[in-house]
Amino acid sequence: QQQVKQSPQSLIVQKGGISIINCAYENTAFDYFPWYQQFPGKGPALLIAIRPDVSEKKEGRFTISFNKSAKQFSLHIMDSQPGDSATYFCAASMFPGSGNTGKLIFGQGTTLQVKP
């Protein structure tokens, strides 16, 4: 019940296309859903995050879509660029308090390659 399932494991997109990465969770107590981006040789860095009180959050070319009833959320990268080539991780956590630790549960990761 603590798992976050991420798909696909790898993704190849042409420059200018839309990249879509999906995540699903079971625990309805999760209330914070960040996405992290990791370039080769670097640690992951926070890209964008959403709470379940909104269905969509957009920052530049990156959009999170959230479907609370389906317990799914996804990352959309519009106008994908070769510089977006990286590994992307979704994650989930419960808000700290009432015994919750607030630790992040990460998905399995998606390696995105954007071809020029």
Next chain:
Amino acid sequence: DVKVTQSSRYLVKRTGEKVFLECVQDMDHENMFWYRQDPGLGLRLIYFSYDVKMKEKGDIPEGYSVSREKKERFSLILESASTNQTSMYLCASSLDRRSNQPQHFGDGTRLSIL
């Protein structure tokens, strides 16, 4: 800008050795975390700490221990290294546990156990 520094980028050790991985953060963060990253498995939490001398087990603590004697430093210890501990190890820190602060990661230590 938060900086999380891991002492080694690459490390090669032998089976049975005691291995120390060091992590230092420079932003006075309360929380620190150790993960291992393996292809297809994502990031798995080994141990975390919310305060000096405090530690809590993550999802895969077996074969590992940690030490946090100072707020800025969090060490991961492999008591007796085994080949299945060959992996990328990532340290992270976050401000505190009162809200969902972003985790800031180091660039990782790639550990090979021969």
